[in-house]
Amino acid sequence: MTLTLDAEALYADLRAGVRSLLPKDAVLVGIWSGGAWLAERLQRDLGLPGSHGVISSTLHRDDFSSRGLAGSDATSLPFGIDGRHIVLVDDVLYTGRTIRAVVNELFDFGRPASVTLAVLVDRGGRELPVAAAYAAARISLPAGQKLTLARADDGRFSFAVKEPA
Amino acid sequence: MLSRRNPQLNAHGELIHLLSIEGLPRAVLTQILDTAGTFLSVNDRDVKKVPLLRGKSVFNLFFENSTRTRTTFEIAAKRLSADVINLDINKSSTAKGESLLDTIANLSAMHADMFVVRHSESGAPYLIAQHCAPHVHVVNAGDGRHAHPTQGLLDMYTIRHFKKDFTGLTVAIVGDIVHSRVARSDIHALTTLGVPEIRAVGPKTLVPGDLAQMGVRVCHDMAEGIRGADVIIMLRLQNERMSGAMLPSAGEFSKSYGLTPEKLALAKPDAIVMHPGPINRGVEIASSVADGSHSVILPQVTFGIAVRMAVMSTIAGNQA
Numbered sequence: 001m002t003l004t005l006d007a008e009a010l011y012a013d014l015r016a017g018v019r020s021l022l023p024k025d026a027v028l029v030g031i032w033s034g035g036a037w038l039a040e041r042l043q044r045d046l047g048l049p050g051s052h053g054v055i056s057s058t059l060h061r062d063d064f065s066s067r068g069l070a071g072s073d074a075t076s077l078p079f080g081i082d083g084r085h086i087v088l089v090d091d092v093l094y095t096g097r098t099i100r101a102v103v104n105e106l107f108d109f110g111r112p113a114s115v116t117l118a119v120l121v122d123r124g125g126r127e128l129p130v131a132a133a134y135a136a137a138r139i140s141l142p143a144g145q146k147l148t149l150a151r152a153d154d155g156r157f158s159f160a161v162k163e164p165a
Numbered sequence: 166m167l168s169r170r171n172p173q174l175n176a177h178g179e180l181i182h183l184l185s186i187e188g189l190p191r192a193v194l195t196q197i198l199d200t201a202g203t204f205l206s207v208n209d210r211d212v213k214k215v216p217l218l219r220g221k222s223v224f225n226l227f228f229e230n231s232t233r234t235r236t237t238f239e240i241a242a243k244r245l246s247a248d249v250i251n252l253d254i255n256k257s258s259t260a261k262g263e264s265l266l267d268t269i270a271n272l273s274a275m276h277a278d279m280f281v282v283r284h285s286e287s288g289a290p291y292l293i294a295q296h297c298a299p300h301v302h303v304v305n306a307g308d309g310r311h312a313h314p315t316q317g318l319l320d321m322y323t324i325r326h327f328k329k330d331f332t333g334l335t336v337a338i339v340g341d342i343v344h345s346r347v348a349r350s351d352i353h354a355l356t357t358l359g360v361p362e363i364r365a366v367g368p369k370t371l372v373p374g375d376l377a378q379m380g381v382r383v384c385h386d387m388a389e390g391i392r393g394a395d396v397i398i399m400l401r402l403q404n405e406r407m408s409g410a411m412l413p414s415a416g417e418f419s420k421s422y423g424l425t426p427e428k429l430a431l432a433k434p435d436a437i438v439m440h441p442g443p444i445n446r447g448v449e450i451a452s453s454v455a456d457g458s459h460s461v462i463l464p465q466v467t468f469g470i471a472v473r474m475a476v477m478s479t480i481a482g483n484q485a
Contacts, residue, residue: 109212110211
């Protein structure tokens with residue numbers, strides 16, 4: 001099956017979507033790694049002051065005992081989150097387990113006023129009561145298929161689809 | 166089952182026990198150091214605890230006393246949300262004649278998930294790793310004169326933190342090397358991580374001659390040993406061996422090999438001074454050096470907790 005997802009076109013939609021749902025004084029936090037790229041570019045394109053945050057799900061994952069520690073990804077929040085409106089950004093929303101883990105991770109740093117989620121692609125298949133406030137595309141993919149965002153050297157986004165082995 | 170080549174690694178080359186640094190590939194060491202960096206930043210959070218080992222039981226089995234090492238393992242396990250059980254074995258079952266493997270079998274029946282083992286006999290943690298259930302992980306917290314891998318790793322973390330890169334360094338290890346499991350673990354780690362010059366400095370009686378085969382430069386002269394060094398690792402002169410034939414006296418040793426400001430001046434101007442603790446002030450290290458600007462002895466202790474968190478979470482996440 002060939003999948004045609006124009007990541008750059010979807011990014012333009014995401015940018016407009018985030019602009020419209022961004023509360024005053026909100027901060028962007030991208031989920032490592034694809035979401036962090038998106039947040040970095042959104043921060044620049046939307047002319048937001050300061051820098052974006054990056055959050056990793058590693059320390060709160062529910063599949064730690066089978067998956068172990070994945071890599072050297074680490075949370076970095078260059079601002080206090082107490083009382084702030086947080087917009088989480090990710091490339092693909094699937095089971096919702098990553099979102100559950102990063103929300104727990106977020107609360108290890110303080111108590112935000114609100115947390116909302118914006119994603120490039122919502123591919124369905126939810127296993128937890130999680131929803132995105134904005135999704136640039138909603139598609140349906142077979143369970144085994146893996147959809148990930150890639151970033152080229154010039155900063156342009158594309159989607160990579162891995163078929164089940 | 167345990168791999169025949171290296172009992173610490175599973176079939177995929179992943180770490181399932183930490184028994185010795187010897188034989189571990191550079192990638193495994195580097196991954197632990199990188200992970201430790203992540204855990205170090207957990208100290209900056211409101212909640213200084215992560216749930217990776219939630220619901221797991223870590224048994225600290227100290228057949229040999231060590232308050233500091235046991236405490237750092239305990240803190241590390243608690244920061245990972247494990248339940249920690251400390252067993253002072255000297256005062257319990259073994260004193261009543263129970264064998265090591267019977268003790269382990271009993272503790273396994275209490276649903277232990279990890280054993281942190283210190284033992285005066287070299288190889289005791291290997292024996293435990295070979296006989297425990299496949300889901301149980303073992304960390305060597307010091308066995309005889311053989312190895313002290315978490316101390317070796319925290320020393321590497323400290324060096325990398327202050328010096329960034331291993332490949333241009335001169336590292337001098339000074340003192341009672343023959344009895345030191347720390348020295349042995351450090352030498353294996355430094356070699357694996359690509360340190361070009363490792364020196365072992367001390368009197369003939371305390372520096373084993375076969376170190377040269379491991380690529381280590383043996384120096385019996387302190388000035389020669391620390392001249393131009395980037396890193397100086399001082400070892401504790403073990404008081405219990407002071408009266409033996411190996412040393413004339415602590416005073417004599419101190420005069421020749423104690424690190425004073427004058428001797429430290431021979432090293433690089435930005436050299437760091439390390440020590441695994443506990444320090445004997447005025448014996449192997451002068452107070453002014455231990456408390457001076459080159460000393461990184463207290464950062465070593467802080468890094469030690471993050472490194473032990475990294476070791477425990479890494480092995481717990483890998484299946485036999």
